[in-house]
Amino acid sequence: MVFVSVVLSAFAAVTLWWTMHAWRTPETLAATRFAPPDGEQHLTFSLLVPARHEQAVLEHTVERLLQSTHEAFEIIIIVGHDDPETAEVADRVARTAPGRILVVTDHNEVKNKPRALNTALPYARGDVVGVFDAEDQVHPELLEHVDHAFRATDADVVQGGVQLINFHSSWYSLHNCLEYFFWFRSRLHLHAKKGFIPLGGNTVFVRTDVLRRANGWDGTCLAEDCDLGVRLSSRGSKVVVAYDSTIVTREETPHSLHGLLKQRTRWHQGFLQVLRKGEWRRLPALRQRLLARYTLTGPFVQAFSGVVIPVGVAIALWAELPVLVALFTFLPVLPMAATLLFQVIGLRDFGKEYDLRIRWHHYARLILGAFPYAIVLALAALRAVWREYTGRRNWELTSHVGAHLREAAPA
Amino acid sequence: MTTIELAEPPSVVVAGTDDVRAKKRKANTDLVIAVGLTAMIVTLLAWNITGFPAASDDEGTYLAQAWAVQHGRGLAHYTYWYDHPPLAWIQLAGLSWIPALLAPTLTAVAAGRIAMLPVQAVGLLLVYLVSRRVGMPRWAASLALITYGLSPLYLTMGRQIYLDSFAVVWLLGALALALSPRKHLWHFAAAGGAAAVAVLSKETIAVILPAVLVALWQNSARSSTRPWALGAFVSGLVLVGCFYPLYAMLRGELFPGPGHVSLIGAWQFQLGSRSSSGSVFTSGSGASSLLHSWLYYDSVILIAGAVASFAGLALRRVRPIALAGVILVLVALRPGGYLPAMYVVQVLPLFAMAIAGVIAWAVVALRPGLVWWRWAVLGAAITLAVAVVAPRWYVGDRRALSTDDNAPYAQAADYIRAQWPGRDDATVVVDDVLWLDYVNAGHPPDRVIWFYKIDLDSAVAKRLPGGWCDVDYIVSTPAMRQDPNSLPTVRTLLTNSTVIASFGPQDGRIEIRRVDKETPC
Numbered sequence: 031m032v033f034v035s036v037v038l039s040a041f042a043a044v045t046l047w048w049t050m051h052a053w054r055t056p057e058t059l060a061a062t063r064f065a066p067p068d069g070e071q072h073l074t075f076s077l078l079v080p081a082r083h084e085q086a087v088l089e090h091t092v093e094r095l096l097q098s099t100h101e102a103f104e105i106i107i108i109v110g111h112d113d114p115e116t117a118e119v120a121d122r123v124a125r126t127a128p129g130r131i132l133v134v135t136d137h138n139e140v141k142n143k144p145r146a147l148n149t150a151l152p153y154a155r156g157d158v159v160g161v162f163d164a165e166d167q168v169h170p171e172l173l174e175h176v177d178h179a180f181r182a183t184d185a186d187v188v189q190g191g192v193q194l195i196n197f198h199s200s201w202y203s204l205h206n207c208l209e210y211f212f213w214f215r216s217r218l219h220l221h222a223k224k225g226f227i228p229l230g231g232n233t234v235f236v237r238t239d240v241l242r243r244a245n246g247w248d249g250t251c252l253a254e255d256c257d258l259g260v261r262l263s264s265r266g267s268k269v270v271v272a273y274d275s276t277i278v279t280r281e282e283t284p285h286s287l288h289g290l291l292k293q294r295t296r297w298h299q300g301f302l303q304v305l306r307k308g309e310w311r312r313l314p315a316l317r318q319r320l321l322a323r324y325t326l327t328g329p330f331v332q333a334f335s336g337v338v339i340p341v342g343v344a345i346a347l348w349a350e351l352p353v354l355v356a357l358f359t360f361l362p363v364l365p366m367a368a369t370l371l372f373q374v375i376g377l378r379d380f381g382k383e384y385d386l387r388i389r390w391h392h393y394a395r396l397i398l399g400a401f402p403y404a405i406v407l408a409l410a411a412l413r414a415v416w417r418e419y420t421g422r423r424n425w426e427l428t429s430h431v432g433a434h435l436r437e438a439a440p441a
Numbered sequence: 442m443t444t445i446e447l448a449e450p451p452s453v454v455v456a457g458t459d460d461v462r463a464k465k466r467k468a469n470t471d472l473v474i475a476v477g478l479t480a481m482i483v484t485l486l487a488w489n490i491t492g493f494p495a496a497s498d499d500e501g502t503y504l505a506q507a508w509a510v511q512h513g514r515g516l517a518h519y520t521y522w523y524d525h526p527p528l529a530w531i532q533l534a535g536l537s538w539i540p541a542l543l544a545p546t547l548t549a550v551a552a553g554r555i556a557m558l559p560v561q562a563v564g565l566l567l568v569y570l571v572s573r574r575v576g577m578p579r580w581a582a583s584l585a586l587i588t589y590g591l592s593p594l595y596l597t598m599g600r601q602i603y604l605d606s607f608a609v610v611w612l613l614g615a616l617a618l619a620l621s622p623r624k625h626l627w628h629f630a631a632a633g634g635a636a637a638v639a640v641l642s643k644e645t646i647a648v649i650l651p652a653v654l655v656a657l658w659q660n661s662a663r664s665s666t667r668p669w670a671l672g673a674f675v676s677g678l679v680l681v682g683c684f685y686p687l688y689a690m691l692r693g694e695l696f697p698g699p700g701h702v703s704l705i706g707a708w709q710f711q712l713g714s715r716s717s718s719g720s721v722f723t724s725g726s727g728a729s730s731l732l733h734s735w736l737y738y739d740s741v742i743l744i745a746g747a748v749a750s751f752a753g754l755a756l757r758r759v760r761p762i763a764l765a766g767v768i769l770v771l772v773a774l775r776p777g778g779y780l781p782a783m784y785v786v787q788v789l790p791l792f793a794m795a796i797a798g799v800i801a802w803a804v805v806a807l808r809p810g811l812v813w814w815r816w817a818v819l820g821a822a823i824t825l826a827v828a829v830v831a832p833r834w835y836v837g838d839r840r841a842l843s844t845d846d847n848a849p850y851a852q853a854a855d856y857i858r859a860q861w862p863g864r865d866d867a868t869v870v871v872d873d874v875l876w877l878d879y880v881n882a883g884h885p886p887d888r889v890i891w892f893y894k895i896d897l898d899s900a901v902a903k904r905l906p907g908g909w910c911d912v913d914y915i916v917s918t919p920a921m922r923q924d925p926n927s928l929p930t931v932r933t934l935l936t937n938s939t940v941i942a943s944f945g946p947q948d949g950r951i952e953i954r955r956v957d958k959e960t961p962c
Contacts (some may be wrong), residue, residue: 047627053669054626276495281548346691356691357684368630368676 032358042365052216067178075103076156080146082163085119088164100173105131108146142425144247144254160235167280186240186267190233191278203283205403222271226318229259233279253300264312275383292426298414333411336404475569482590491551491847500602501873504553507534520713523707529604529642534844548854549877567613574620576758587798593837594739604643605786611639622855629670633677652765720776728780749799759798761836849945854878867913917952
C-alpha cells in the first residue's frame with residue numbers, strides 16, 4: 031500500500047510538473063506564443079478535410095477556410111464512396127470556389143481518417159499539407175501565422191492550437207475543454223522541446239515532401255496523428271508548437287458521454303498501438319525514449335490512478351490502518367488536489383483567454399465532476415486495453431452536431 | 442525541435458558567456474560573505490553554549506519529545522495532546538543523535554543545543570539571502586546578518602532548543618522562495634510547503650504568513666503567471682498543512698470527546714482558556730516582565746527593529762518583512778493574550794532585516810556621492826550608532842561567552858551517570874531538563890517522571906497506585922520549587938525526603954533526595 035502510494039504520487043507529481051510546463055516562469059509562458067506574422071506569404075498550402083457523415087458541419091467549416099487571408103491554398107475534401115449526403119454537400123461547396131476546392135472520393139472498403147488522408151495526399155500540390163476536421167472552426171489568419179512560423183524556425187512540422195469551446199454543454203465537456211487547454215497551452219510545448227511529440231489530429235501542418243518521405247499516415251493505426259508525430263520525431267524532423275488563443279482552431283466536445291467514451295477508447299487504443307509498433311525506440315536519446323514510453327502509457331496510469339487514489343483514501347479512512355500507513359495513502363492526493371486547484375485557475379485563464387464567462391457553478395461543476403470524469407477515463411482505458419487484446423481495431427467515429435458553432439455565433 | 446521563441450519578453454537579456462561568468466562571480470561573492478559571517482556567528486553561538494543561558498524546562502521537554510520520536514514511542518513519551526504541532530521536534534530528532542553520539546559526556550540539554558547549531562546556521566544564511574532578494578545591496582544584507590547574529594538576545598535565545606528556531610528557518614525559506622528571482626512556479630509551491638512546515642513547527646508563526654503572501658504578490662507583479670503562482674503557493678501550503686489535522690482525524694482525535702485528547706480541543710485551550718500573561722503595559726504582569734527581560738538582554742534591536750518595521754511599511758521592497766515585524770509587534774501588544782517566553786525568537790531576524798532595509802534606503806536616499814556634507818552626515822550617524830550599540834552589545838555578548846549557569850546541572854548529570862546504574866527499579870521524579878539524562882544513564886523511561894505529570898496527568902497517576910509512596914527519589918531543582926502550591930504531590934515529596942547529593946549554590950541548588958517511607962503514606 032505504501033509502495034503503491036509512493037509510486038502513484040511520483041507519477042502524479044511528474045504529470046503535474048509537465049502539465050504546468052508553460053506556466054513555470056513568465057519566460058516559458060511568453061515562449062509558447064505564435065510570433066506575429068511578417069505579412070509575407072511564401073508557402074503554398076494544401077488543406078485536407080476528411081469528412082464522414084458530417085454533412086451538418088462541413089459546409090460551414092469550408093466556408094470559414096475560404097475566408098483565409100492567405101492567398102495560396104487549396105482545399106481537398108475527402109468523402110467516402112458510401113456517403114452520398116456528405117459528398118453532395120462537398121460538391122455543392124466545391125462549385126462555389128472552383129479553383130480552390132477539390133473533392134476526392136475515398137474508395138477504401140474499410141474507412142478511417144488516416145486512409146482518407148492517404149487517399150488525398152497524391153493530389154496535394156502545396157508546399158505544406160495541413161489537416162483539419164470537418165467540424166473545425168479555423169481562424170482566417172491562421173495560415174499566415176503558420177507560413178511565418180515555418181519560415182522563421184525552419185520547421186518541418188508546425189502544430190497549431192486546438193481548443194474545445196463548448197464547456198457549458200455538459201459536466202464532462204468542461205473537463206474535456208480543460209484537458210485540451212492544458213494540453214495545447216502547455217504540455218505539447220514541453221514535448222516539442224524534448225524532441226518527442228505526439229501530434230494532434232488537426233491544425234497540424236507538415237511539409238509535403240517530409241510527409242511523402244514518411245509514406246503519409248498509418249492506415250491501420252487508431253491514433254494516426256500520434257503515430258505520425260512519433261515517426262517524424264524519431265526521424266529527427268523539427269517540430270514547432272505555437273499557440274495563440276486568438277487564432278486557435280475551435281472544436282466541440284463529443285455530444286454524448288458515450289461518444290466521449292468511444293473517442294477516448296480510440297485514442298487510448300491508438301496510443302497502445304503506437305507503443306507496440308515501437309517506432310519510438312529509434313529516438314536518439316534515452317531521455318526521449320523514456321518520455322515516449324511514459325507519454326504513451328501515461329493515459330493508462332492516469333486512468334488507473336484517478337480511480338485508485340480516491341479508493342485508497344476511502345480505505346485509509348474506513349479501514350483501521352496504522353496511522354503512518356494511512357498517512358502514506360494520502361500522499362498521492364497532494365499532486366491530485368494540486369492538479370484540481372490548477373484546473374480551477376486554468377478555467378479562469380481559459381475564460382479570460384477566450385472571452386467566455388465562467389460562473390461560480392462552472393467551478394463547482396469542475397470540482398464535483400473531477401472524480402466521475404476520472405472514472406470515464408478509466409473506463410475508456412480499460413475498454414481500449416480490452417479491444418486491443420481481443421483484436422477489435424475498427425474506427426469508432428465521433429459524431430458532431432456543431433455545438434461550438436452556436437457558441438461562437440454571438441462572439 | 443524547439444518551441445518558437447520569437448515572442449521573447451523584453452525583460453530577458455540574452456545571456457552571453459561573459460555575462461554568465463560575471464553572474465557566477467557575483468553569486469560567489471555573496472556566498473563567501475554569507476558563509477564567512479555565518480561561520481563567525483555560529484562560532485560565537487557555540488562558544489560556551491553549554492554554560493549560558495541556564496537550561497530551561499522547555500528545552501528538556503522538546504528534547505524528550507524528540508527522544509520519543511527517535512525511539513518509536515510516538516510523538517511524545519506521555520500522551521501527545523496536540524499542545525504544539527510536532528514537526529519541530531521530529532526535525533530535532535533527526536539532528537540530536539549526532540552530538541549525543543560524538544560527546545556522550547555532555548548533559549542532554551547541552552548536546553541538544555549543539556544539535557541546533559546547523560539550524561541556526563541555515564537561519565543566518567537565509568537572513569542574508571532574503572535581504573538580498575528584497576533588493577538590499579551586499580553591505581546591507583551583511584548588516585542584517587550581523588545585526589541578527591551579534592544581538593545579545595540572539596546569542597542567548599539562539600543557543601536554546603526552541604521550536605521557534607525551526608519555524609523561523611522554514612519561514613525565512615518560504616520568504617526566499619516566494620521572492621525567487623526566476624519566478625518559477627515550483628519555487629512558489631515550495632514556498633507554500635515551507636510555510637506549512639514553519640506553521641507545523643510552531644503554530645504561532647502562522648500570524649506572519651500574510652507577509653509571505655505579500656512577498657509573493659509583489660514578486661509576481663506584472664507577470665503573466667501571477668494566478669498560477671498564487672495557486673502553487675496555496676496548494677503547497679494547504680496540502681502540506683493538511684497532514685496535521687489529517688493525522689488527528691486518522692487517530693480519531695480531531696474533535697473533542699470524552700476519554701481522549703483532541704486537536705480542536707487543544708486549540709480551544711490555547712486560544713480560549715489559557716491564562717493570560719497580562720498586558721505588556723501593566724507593570725508586574727507576566728508579559729511586562731518578559732518584555733523587560735528581553736530589553737535587558739538587548740534593547741537596541743527591539744526598539745530599533747520595531748521602529749524600522751513601521752517605517753519599512755512605506756518602502757515597497759522591504760514591505761513584506763516590515764509587515765511581518767509589525768504583525769508580531771501588534772500581536773505582542775494585544776491585551777489579554779498569552780505571550781510565550783520564546784516569542785522573540787521569531788521577531789529577531791525580521792527586525793534585523795527591517796533595520797538593515799531602512800538603513801539601506803536611507804543611505805541611498807542620502808546619495809553621498811561627492812558632496813562632502815552628506816558624507817559627514819553619514820559618518821556622524823555611523824559613529825553615533827556604533828557608539829550606542831557597541832558597548833551594550835559588548836557587555837551582553839561577553840556575558841553569553843563567559844557565564845556558566847549550568848554547572849549544577851552538569852554536575853548532577855555526571856552524578857547520575859556515575860552513581861545511578863543499579864537502581865533501575867526505583868521510581869524517580871525529575872524536571873524536564875534532567876529527564877533525558879536519567880534515561881540516557883540507562884534508567885527505564887517509564888520510571889522517570891516529569892514532576893508536574895504526577896499531579897496533572899491521569900495516566901501517570903494510574904501508574905502510581907500508592908500515590909507519592911511509590912516514588913523513591915525526587916530531584917529538586919529551581920524549576921520544581923518555583924510554584925509548590927499548585928502541585929500537592931510534589932510538595933509532599935519535597936517535604937518527606939532527605940538530600941543524598943546536592944550541587945550548586947543556594948538559590949540554584951539541585952538536590953537529589955531519597956523519599957522517606959517511614960512516615961505513613
